[in-house]
Amino acid sequence: MPHSHHSHSGQFCKHASGSLEEVVLEAIRQQFQLYGLTEHVPRYRLVDLYPEEAGETTDSLAKQFEKFLVEAHRLKTHYASQITILVGLETEYITGQDLDGLDSLLQKFGDRVEYVVGSVHHVDGIPIDFDQITYERALHNFGDGETNAQEVFLSTYFDAQYQLLQRFKPEIVGHFDLCRLYTPDLRFLEYPSVWEKITRNVEYAIGYGALFETNAAAFRKGWETAYPGKDILILNCGGRFALSDDSHGPRFVGLNYHRLLDYLHAQGVTDIWLLQPSKTPNAAGRSIRPVKFEGEWLGHEFWHGRSTQA
Structure with missing residues (x-):
């Protein structure tokens, strides 16, 4: 304690800020014990490509991701005595080409990708978290x-x-209900066919052992809750929750974690889980496993004084 399983840096993500090392140093300063580095796949x-990526090519994005892995593993080794760093990635699913590309990428880099944050940021090829007009x-x-x-x-x-x-x-x-980013008051139960798909997804993820991130980034997007919202959190009573700040630079590390604490406590979440290296491959064949944080996470010293954070 504390942990985050999802982050970005301006060095490898054009809509973020700061270097990857600055993100790690800020996590160390805040006394994070585990921090996941998970840049977007190419x-x-x-x-x-997004407007801020003008001049980039698909080849340059692929090379950028490879450079991320090199730097992330360097930082993992260099700061091993101060923090546990996990090196992963965050997915994209725009077309089937992205899934095929991810397959190839995972085969190419093997255990250099320790885990995967499974996220969807597009619907029918259109980004849903860029701005409200595009949404x-x-x-x-x-x-x-x-x-x-x-x-x-x-449903899509x-x-x-x-x-x-x-x-x-x-x-x-990753951010299970990003699809209502600009409509946070939307209630899925009003759409029975959608609720069936949500239930299917949750049950499937629970079945193979996934952790559902409680993602504090929703607060800085204007939500009163983290991702996922209360209706999904209640549905997830059989699931296991991990913490994520989804930081996009050093100034976002741990941002709104005090609100995340209050939210989880108010919803009756009693256990927090985290990822840990394992000698036994998991359902995806990767050498990492979820473990429950042992101890009183709500009273951990990390939370003391965090209510003063913006």
């Missing part, structure tokens, strides 16, 4: 003014998530 079509374009792609457009949009998101879970069995399920 994308494979120029059309999928609404993705929604309207399923019909303008149609009563079922929202339901089809959500959770079907993509399910495919990702089935194919790669990610150890961490």
Whole structure:
């Protein structure tokens, strides 16, 4: 205690800030005991690059990811006496090409990728977490003014998530309900067919041993809760939760963790889990496993004074 399983840096992610080493040093300063480095995997079509990536190519993104792995493992070794660093990645699923590319990447780098954060950031090829205008374009792609457009949009998101879970069995399920980023008051129970898909995904992830991240980044996006929201958290009563700050630079490390603590405590979460290297391969064939934090995590000294954090 404390832990984070999901992070980014400006060195390897254009919409983040700071170097990877600065992120690690800030985690050490805050006395994190475990910190996961999980840059985005490369994308494979120029059309999928973001505006801030002008001038990049798919080849340069692939080389950038390889450089990330080199630097992450250097930091893991260099700071081993001060912090446990895990080196992973965060997925993309825009088209089937991304899944095939991830397959190849995992085969190429083997155990240099210690774990996977399974996330979906696009629906029908359109990014849903870039800005609200683009999010609404993705929604309207399923019909303008149609009563079922929202339901089809959500169903498409959770079907993509399910495919990702089935194919790669990610150890961490990333921001489970990102699909309502700009509609945080949306209630999935109002869409019965969507709720069935959510239940299917949760049960499948629980079945192979995934951890569901409680992601503090939702607070800085204007939410009153972390990801996932209360309805999913209640559904997840059979699941296991890990902590993530989803930091995008050193100033975001541990940001809003005091609110994360309050949220989990209020919802009755009593156990926190984390990833740990293992000699026995897991369901995905990677040498890492979930373990329950032993001790009183709610009263851990890490939380003392964090209510003063912005």
